[in-house]
Amino acid sequence: MFSRRWFASFVMSPSLGTGDISRDTGTESSAGAAQQESDIIEYSPATIRPYHPADAINKELLSEGSKLWDDVVVAVTHDDEWVSILKNEVTVPAASELITRMRETHTIEINSGGLYFRDRSSKNHRRRSKSLGTKLRHPSFVEHDLLPYNGLSALSWGFIIMLIFIRLFNLDQCLRFTYWYWYSVLAFVLACLVSWYYSRGQSMYVRAKKTSHLPPGPRGLPFIGNIFGFPGKQHWLKFAELGDIWGTLHSLSFSWLII
Structure with missing residues (x-):
């Protein structure tokens, strides 16, 4: 299970391949174990870029939303929203899979050109509160x-x-x-x-x-x-x-x- 704190920092892009990693190993077999202990893995700065599941979800959501609404300019996803749907998984699912899961418990709404997820349970709670407020006022x-x-x-x-x-x-x-x-x-x-x-x-x-x-x-x-x-x-x-x-x-x- 991934924690929100773990994803708060930048991590490597999932598309990072083994070809982007240069391993500096000794060329002489006589170097022995001492040389192997000094082996390091070096990453090229060009192959590292910021990655966050919320960014991938926003990109996918913005792509879908622009087909339905003309005034969509931005998509916003909070960490607690996508973290809540994660299961005991080793890797983060693709953005399309995350959106599919979030549709089961959230609705996609638009406000002032921004797309965002709304929890269905909180929406029902707000409706009940409004009903109770009407009764209290009258x-x-x-x-x-x-x-x-x-x-x-x-x-x-x-x-x-x-x-x-x-x-x-x-x-x-x-x-x-x-x-x-x-x-x-x-x-x-x-x-x-x-x-x-x-x-x-x-x-x-x-x-x-x-x-x-x-x-x-x-x-x-x-x-x-x-x-x-x-x-x-x-x-x-x-x-x-x-x-x-x-x-x-x-x-x-x-x-x-x-x-």
């Missing part, structure tokens, strides 16, 4: 603040709203003998209205999530509290959740307290 957009819906919840709200309406307008005396009948009818009507409103709010939320345009308020009846900017939005949510916790029985017991 608390009403957080999903767990939205009310779950079921038939009992709508029916409970129907009973509660209807009984409050009867109590406010003193209609309990007029409906003394037939209030159970009217309770049932009005509860059914209000349950239908709540169901329609919830469905409308749900479609608004789904559409807003795609377009980043927030609906006026959370789904369900707490929307009323958000219209007027009431600070106690959490109280509206807790009040609405009573129907989900206790169901119709809780709504009926609550109605007797009102009347």
Whole structure:
């Protein structure tokens, strides 16, 4: 496994052949072992040139990128990018092989005429962070603040709203003998209205999530509290959740307290 530190310095080009190496050996066999120990390997300065895997990758990448984009002028590859894809190898793979491996974990992007690799995992992380940031900037957009819906919840709200309406307008005396009948009818009507409103709010939320345009308020009846900017939005949510916790029985017991 090659380390980044080892490749930080200049090394010989892989194309360096044995013909470029002159070995100064003794011509007389009588020199013996002492002469062999003094043998040295000399390199011609003309045959040594800087070589770095990132340079080879950039050259190959620039050649490919220029065929796809006209404004490509430079390619940039960081050491930690190509080092991360190396395996237990004795020699460095060719630039084309390195690029092929990097395509499996990276995407090639262009910005202001420069080609560079983008790690796929970091891109996904950035997308998740952006999604979380949107929710933090808009608390009403957080999903767990939205009310779950079921038939009992709508029916409970129907009973509660209807009984409050009867109590406010003193209609309990007029409906003394037939209030159970009217309770049932009005509860059914209000349950239908709540169901329609919830469905409308749900479609608004789904559409807003795609377009980043927030609906006026959370789904369900707490929307009323958000219209007027009431600070106690959490109280509206807790009040609405009573129907989900206790169901119709809780709504009926609550109605007797009102009347």
